[in-house]
Amino acid sequence: MLMECEPVFRCYQDASKESKPYVIYVSPKGNVLDQKKVKELSKKDHVAILCGHYEGIDSRVLDEIVDEEISIGDYVLTGGEIAAVTIIDSVSRMIDGVLPNEDAYTNESHMNGTLEAPQFTKPRVWHGREVPEVLLNGNQAEIDEYNRTGSLIETMEKRPDMFDKLELSEEDWKKVLARKRQN
Numbered sequence: 001m002l003m004e005c006e007p008v009f010r011c012y013q014d015a016s017k018e019s020k021p022y023v024i025y026v027s028p029k030g031n032v033l034d035q036k037k038v039k040e041l042s043k044k045d046h047v048a049i050l051c052g053h054y055e056g057i058d059s060r061v062l063d064e065i066v067d068e069e070i071s072i073g074d075y076v077l078t079g080g081e082i083a084a085v086t087i088i089d090s091v092s093r094m095i096d097g098v099l100p101n102e103d104a105y106t107n108e109s110h111m112n113g114t115l116e117a118p119q120f121t122k123p124r125v126w127h128g129r130e131v132p133e134v135l136l137n138g139n140q141a142e143i144d145e146y147n148r149t150g151s152l153i154e155t156m157e158k159r160p161d162m163f164d165k166l167e168l169s170e171e172d173w174k175k176v177l178a179r180k181r182q183n
């Protein structure tokens with residue numbers, strides 16, 4: 001069962017009354033969403049997301065109105081709604097004013113091709129596991145450096161495919177290897 005062209009086209013016309021939206025069709029055939037694409041979409045003024053259901057949508061209306069097909073991963077959902085919500089959530093948090101400040105997202109995983117360093121909060125010791133001392137010493141430069149190395153190690157261990165794309169300086173390598181030796 002396929003969704004027909006005309007009802008989809010009428011929705012598009014309605015959504016285009018004030019300005020033509022950038023139309024995304026969420027589909028398992030699209031390029032897989034990543035943080036770079038999220039950032040790019042956050043700069044667009046008006047985006048409309050078209051969700052398919054059943055077997056999908058008649059290709060003729062897709063050819064006529066869709067600017068880009070985006071997938072949220074190499075698997076098949078029953079409908080596009082969850083993919084649309086994924087795009088809306090990831091894009092809106094990049095828009096000024098949604099989060100309290102830029103720091104709330106700039107140091108996060110995928111923002112610069114790495115994963116975020118392990119995170120800790122209170123209490124200082126939990127089940128015998130301690131928050132690393134350096135994170136408690138109040139020296140922001142040391143904390144930043146500790147987290148930067150932690151981020152590189154996290155990426156190396158959890159996403160070697162991402163790690164392989166990084167161009168590490170000799171200094172970074174030394175820090176990563178030194179920390180690995182300590183652990």
Ligand SMILES: C[S@@+](CC[C@H](N)C(=O)[O-])C[C@H]1O[C@@H](n2cnc3c(N)ncnc32)[C@H](O)[C@@H]1O
Binds near residue numbers: 057074080
């Ligand atoms: C059952 S799927 C249709 C699959 C389609 N017949 C195919 O084989 O490529 C129904 C709808 O769910 C949405 N959908 C399914 N998987 C998706 C994914 N990985 N990413 C984004 N949207 C997806 C699309 O909007 C699609 O039209």
